[in-house]
Amino acid sequence: MKTNKIINRTFEMKSWKGKKEMTESGFHVAVTGATGAVGQQIVQLLAQTNFPIRKLTLLSSERSAGTVITYKGKDIVVEKAAPERYEGVDIAFFSAGGSISQQLAPEAVKRGAIVIDNTSAYRMDETVPLVVPEVNEEALHEHRGIIANPNCSTIQMVAALEPIRQAFGLKKVIVSTYQAVSGAGVQAIEEMKNQTKALLNDQSIQPATLPVKGAEKHYQIAFNVIPQIDVFSENGYTLEEMKMMNETKKIMNMPALKVAATCVRLPVETGHSESVYIEVEKGNVTTKDIHEVLQKAPGVVLQDNPQEQLYPMPADAVGKTDIFVGRIRQDLDENNGFHMWIVSDNLLKGAAWNSVQIAQSLIKLDLVKPKN
Amino acid sequence: MKTNKIINRTFEMKSWKGKKEMTESGFHVAVTGATGAVGQQIVQLLAQTNFPIRKLTLLSSERSAGTVITYKGKDIVVEKAAPERYEGVDIAFFSAGGSISQQLAPEAVKRGAIVIDNTSAYRMDETVPLVVPEVNEEALHEHRGIIANPNCSTIQMVAALEPIRQAFGLKKVIVSTYQAVSGAGVQAIEEMKNQTKALLNDQSIQPATLPVKGAEKHYQIAFNVIPQIDVFSENGYTLEEMKMMNETKKIMNMPALKVAATCVRLPVETGHSESVYIEVEKGNVTTKDIHEVLQKAPGVVLQDNPQEQLYPMPADAVGKTDIFVGRIRQDLDENNGFHMWIVSDNLLKGAAWNSVQIAQSLIKLDLVKPKN
Numbered sequence: 137m138k139t140n141k142i143i144n145r146t147f148e149m150k151s152w153k154g155k156k157e158m159t160e161s162g163f164h165v166a167v168t169g170a171t172g173a174v175g176q177q178i179v180q181l182l183a184q185t186n187f188p189i190r191k192l193t194l195l196s197s198e199r200s201a202g203t204v205i206t207y208k209g210k211d212i213v214v215e216k217a218a219p220e221r222y223e224g225v226d227i228a229f230f231s232a233g234g235s236i237s238q239q240l241a242p243e244a245v246k247r248g249a250i251v252i253d254n255t256s257a258y259r260m261d262e263t264v265p266l267v268v269p270e271v272n273e274e275a276l277h278e279h280r281g282i283i284a285n286p287n288c289s290t291i292q293m294v295a296a297l298e299p300i301r302q303a304f305g306l307k308k309v310i311v312s313t314y315q316a317v318s319g320a321g322v323q324a325i326e327e328m329k330n331q332t333k334a335l336l337n338d339q340s341i342q343p344a345t346l347p348v349k350g351a352e353k354h355y356q357i358a359f360n361v362i363p364q365i366d367v368f369s370e371n372g373y374t375l376e377e378m379k380m381m382n383e384t385k386k387i388m389n390m391p392a393l394k395v396a397a398t399c400v401r402l403p404v405e406t407g408h409s410e411s412v413y414i415e416v417e418k419g420n421v422t423t424k425d426i427h428e429v430l431q432k433a434p435g436v437v438l439q440d441n442p443q444e445q446l447y448p449m450p451a452d453a454v455g456k457t458d459i460f461v462g463r464i465r466q467d468l469d470e471n472n473g474f475h476m477w478i479v480s481d482n483l484l485k486g487a488a489w490n491s492v493q494i495a496q497s498l499i500k501l502d503l504v505k506p507k508n
Numbered sequence: 509m510k511t512n513k514i515i516n517r518t519f520e521m522k523s524w525k526g527k528k529e530m531t532e533s534g535f536h537v538a539v540t541g542a543t544g545a546v547g548q549q550i551v552q553l554l555a556q557t558n559f560p561i562r563k564l565t566l567l568s569s570e571r572s573a574g575t576v577i578t579y580k581g582k583d584i585v586v587e588k589a590a591p592e593r594y595e596g597v598d599i600a601f602f603s604a605g606g607s608i609s610q611q612l613a614p615e616a617v618k619r620g621a622i623v624i625d626n627t628s629a630y631r632m633d634e635t636v637p638l639v640v641p642e643v644n645e646e647a648l649h650e651h652r653g654i655i656a657n658p659n660c661s662t663i664q665m666v667a668a669l670e671p672i673r674q675a676f677g678l679k680k681v682i683v684s685t686y687q688a689v690s691g692a693g694v695q696a697i698e699e700m701k702n703q704t705k706a707l708l709n710d711q712s713i714q715p716a717t718l719p720v721k722g723a724e725k726h727y728q729i730a731f732n733v734i735p736q737i738d739v740f741s742e743n744g745y746t747l748e749e750m751k752m753m754n755e756t757k758k759i760m761n762m763p764a765l766k767v768a769a770t771c772v773r774l775p776v777e778t779g780h781s782e783s784v785y786i787e788v789e790k791g792n793v794t795t796k797d798i799h800e801v802l803q804k805a806p807g808v809v810l811q812d813n814p815q816e817q818l819y820p821m822p823a824d825a826v827g828k829t830d831i832f833v834g835r836i837r838q839d840l841d842e843n844n845g846f847h848m849w850i851v852s853d854n855l856l857k858g859a860a861w862n863s864v865q866i867a868q869s870l871i872k873l874d875l876v877k878p879k880n
Contacts, residue, residue, distance in 0.1 A: 411684035
């Protein structure tokens with residue numbers, strides 16, 4: 137029997153005031169990829185939000201099967217994922233890589249489960265809703281069994297931009313990201329820490345994971361910056377950059393939105409930051425107008441007071457489900473241009489928390505019912 | 509007698525093919541701030557480039573006076589900076605903070621020296637040329653005793669953008685920086701390393717230097733990102749951001765250029781990176797056109813081959829005097845928009861090397877002559 141490797145983090149969840157207790161009439165929930173960085177967070181969030189669960193099935197690859205994870209004081213043995221494991225499942229979270237989702241998500245759907253997929257496998261599929269509940273919850277009505285959870289760096293940006301779009305319109309977005317290594321998995325975190333220790337002791341290092349596991353070349357991440365996340369596409373953009381650009385248009389339902397991304401990996405464990413430039417449709421908008429809109433925005437916390445040196449930073453955002461926005465400034469040349477700085481925990485709102493929120497929305501909209 | 513704290517780094521200097529040896533007829537050179545991060549690099553570069561020096565005077569604050577620095581095998585004792593130290597000096601480098609430059613640079617000029625000032629004291633003074641030799645060497649002809657060396661993050665950007673402007677015109681620049689802690693001095697480097705060690709050992713930390721020494725609040729830099737460099741101005745931009753915007757317009761002599769900056773500090777020791785979006789004047793420019801221009805650009809090294817995972821990174825740029833450019837991509841929405849990634853050693857091209865290059869240009873243009 138393997139050790140429970142779950143990361144113990146306490147989350148602050150302003151957005152969720154769930155009161156439903158675990159009951160006999162709750163849902164049969166499955167988490168595929170339960171031992172991974174995001175899967176562990178999903179299990180913990182289900183417990184902390186008292187998600188109405190009748191039965192919890194935890195699944196993983198063969199390698200991690202047998203691991204024991206504690207859910208509300210009960211030990212659950214992780215099983216090897218396979219089609220028959222989804223019999224009777226109502227809600228199936230997937231976070232075990234794109235190929236597992238491609239293989240098993242249709243099997244889960246075939247057995248009557250609604251899949252909430254945290255990989256990129258179905259995100260750009262026209263028949264699959266790509267959902268950030270604060271932005272396009274209504275898209276859930278069109279689901280045909282699979283709902284896709286967007287890319288981490290996209291989620292925090294669109295959730296901050298949607299209230300601005302609603303109030304003032306949105307024409308253009310240029311984003312440069314400052315992304316944490318946990319987005320590349322547990323191995324990348326280990327690599328960063330080991331490299332850091334080695335370099336502080338004047339020892340040599342042998343990069344083997346970042347920027348992309350399995351790529352031909354690997355580079356130092358400790359005390360360095362790598363302007364590559366995911367592999368390159370033909371046009372010179374990385375897939376991470378293409379995801380941010382395409383997913384933003386799909387989630388905001390704005391195919392004509394101008395959006396460009398540069399995605400960069402940094403020696404930060406958790407918490408993605410983004411330097412975002414936008415142009416709004418409406419004229420004469422002020423920084424104060426944007427403050428007022430973001431102050432009321434769901435899931436968003438405004439941290440913007442230069443005189444008090446108040447602005448978002450990843451070290452402050454870790455373990456929180458909110459999206460933090462600050463450094464909002466009007467462009468000095470473009471009257472309708474604004475710059476801002478958006479930070480969020482990439483494992484929470486960027487992944488696990490958004491997935492759990494989608495499940496909450498499905499219940500709220502009466503789109504899922506327990507089979508028993 | 510204090511220890512020689514000089515950092516030993518070997519520089520690769522593609523751009524400088526100086527052949528003048530140290531002779532009796534060389535210059536009397538003074539370096540004020542000789543024990544600082546940038547001052548040490550200036551002394552080392554003067555030696556490595558065989559700058560024609562007859563006499564080298566090294567100056568510092570009272571605190572560092574007495575330090576011994578080795579120049580071409582000779583020990584030189586650093587003296588306390590004072591007006592009379594500039595008697596007979598031909599070229600005076602200043603890198604000891606803005607207030608020292610304000611106080612002593614005019615004293616050096618009064619005594620017949622040409623000052624090359626690496627602080628922000630005179631940069632926006634209309635009577636002071638602000639020079640990056642690859643961009644506006646001719647501005648040196650208008651000097652009245654003081655020449656200003658631009659801000660580190662500005663230098664690497666304008667040197668990469670100038671050849672593009674010459675070929676295709678330039679309308680707009682939006683930059684997000686990824687800046688190393690050495691830009692904030694030796695204490696900031698120590699703070700980052702000590703915090704990193706403490707956090708890896710689960711010990712608590714007490715930030716005391718970054719983002720701004722003497723500011724009210726200090727934040728963790730290890731495994732974190734701080735979106736503040738220098739203090740805030742009234743309009744919500746930091747002074748670092750205002751420097752990048754104003755200095756770029758001055759150096760490129762383009763008061764109407766649209767330029768916006770977001771400046772961010774990272775846990776990297778040396779090497780600034782920049783995610784830069786530009787719009788050029790000319791239509792139908794391709795990424796290949798920009799490659800061709802940058803391949804021939806002085807001081808610039810093109811590192812741009814996505815299929816080979818070739819792009820600039822600070823860990824590769826450290827100790828080199830060049831500016832590295834890669835990740836060049838045409839914007840998918842704006843035909844005349846391009847994204848790129850610019851990296852350089854902030855202590856070299858960003859500071860010491862640009863200052864030494866200015867001195868070389870003064871000799872080349874016959875703007876300085878040895879007094880003896």
